[in-house]
Ligand SMILES: Nc1ncnc2c1ncn2[C@@H]1O[C@H](COP(=O)(O)OP(=O)(O)OP(=O)(O)O)[C@@H](O)[C@H]1O
């Protein structure tokens with residue numbers, strides 16, 4: 664069974680056919696690139712895969728289950744993540760906090776825990792923070808980055 668499967672996907676924007684009967688599959692452990700000229704439809708593929716756009720026809724399966732028509736957060740919770748062509752960081756948050764946002768699907772404590780800062784919520788946050796690894800080996804502590812992108816007071 665393919666890990667990820669696109670089957671006959673067609674996406675239209677008015678009269679423009681961005682994707683026409685696109686099919687491909689990716690097996691577990693494969694690393695695959697998607698290349699093509701500007702306007703070929705690459706971003707549209709990612710938008711369909713992640714539920715941002717809805718395909719007019721076709722099917723998308725992840726681990727054998729149809730994810731077409733599911734909402735982005737539902738697809739994300741199944742393990743399909745993406746980055747965007749134009750990134751938008753939360754400017755009031757530190758670099759580590761921005762990285763932690765991407766891990767929210769791995770956390771269990773909800774809004775109530777976050778508001779009241781319960782012991783279990785703080786513990787989970789510490790685990791999440793510690794799981795963030797510095798990309799620079801000689802800067803081992805994520806704490807180093809904590810204040811780097813704060814706007815000047
Ligand atoms: N929301 C939209 N509304 C209308 N047309 C769109 C929309 N999104 C994409 N298109 C059109 O669909 C086609 C494919 O666009 P897409 O952005 O997927 O291409 P791309 O391969 O990612 O291009 P690039 O290399 O420039 O990022 C283009 O003709 C684009 O203008």
Ligand SMILES: [Mg+2]
Nearest residue numbers: 705706707748
């Ligand atoms: Mg693109």
